[in-house]
Amino acid sequence: MVDFEVVSLPETDHVAEGDRAPDFTRPLVNAEFWADAALSDLTDEGPVCLVFYPMDGAFPATYIWNELRDRDLGEHLTVVGVSISTPYEHKRLIEERDMAFDLFSDPANEVARTYGVAHDLDGMAGVSEPRPATFLLDEDRTVRYAWVAEEWPDFPPYDDLEREIRALAD
Template sequence: MTDSTRLSPGNPAPDFTLEDAQGKQVSLADYAGSTVIVYFYPKASTPGCTTEACDFRDNLDSLESLGYRVLGISPDKPGALQKFVDNQSLTFPLLSDPSHEVAEAYGAWGEKKNYGKVSVGLIRSTFVIDGSGTIQLAQYNVRAKGHVAKLRRDLGIDA
C-alpha cells in the first residue's frame, strides 16, 4: 500500500453499510448531519484493542456532548463483536468488516510492521467525518493507549 491510497482531510468519506454486533445493518449515511469518529482496530478482545475500545467507552459521554458519534470497525464477525461488547460493556456500535473492503476504502488495510516483521493487515486508524460526509481528520498507525486523549487534542477539544 502506498500513501496515495490514504485519505486526507477534505476527501469525501467512503460510504459503507456493515453489520453491527447484533447483525443489524449500519450505514455511514445513518449518521448524516452528525460528526462521526470512525476508528479501525485489528481484533476484538485483544489487549491493545480492548484498551482503545474502553478509552472510547470511558470518554463517550464527553464526546457525544460535543456532538461526536463513535463507530468502531474491525474484521471480526458479529458474534466476536457481541462478546467484546458484553465483556467490556461497550456502549457504541462495533461493525464487522470481514472482507476488509471498508478498511481498504479508507486506506486502513495494507502493509504494516510489527516488531520489525512486515505483514498485511488492518492498520489502526481513525477518521473524523463531518455531517456532510467530508473527512476532517485522518490518522494512521495510531497508538491504542492514550488514543482518545491525543484525538481530543488534535480536534482542539481538550478537556
C-alpha cells in the same frame, strides 16, 4: 508485561483530511442486535468518529476501546468501530468492555482497503486486518481529522482526538 516487537508499517495512501469519506454498508452491532447499516445513515444524524482497529480479542482493541469508553467521547458525537471481527465477536466485546459504541463487522477487510488502512499480516497469505486509524467525519462525510498508525502496535493520540471531537461538536 506484554512482550512484542514494534514494527514499522509501510506507507499508505489513506483517506485524508479534506477528503469525502467513502460510504459503505455493513452489519452494525450493538449490545442487543445487529443489522445492515450505512455509514451515511450515521453521518446524517451528525458527526461520526470512525475507528478502525485490529480484530476483537487482540490487545490493541482492548486498549483502544477502554480509552475511548473512559473518555466519554460518545456524548459529543457518534463513535463507531470497524474491524474484521464477526457480529458475534463484536457483541461479546461490547458486553465484556461495557461499551456504548456500535461496531461495523467487515470480515473481508474491504472497508479498510477502501480507506487505505488495510494491513497484510506477515506470513499469512490473503489475511489482513485494519491498522489502527481514526477519522473524524462531519455530516457531509468530510474528513475533519485523520490519524493512521505508522507502526505496530500504535495507538491514536487520544488527547488530540478528544480535542478535535470537542471542537467539531461545539
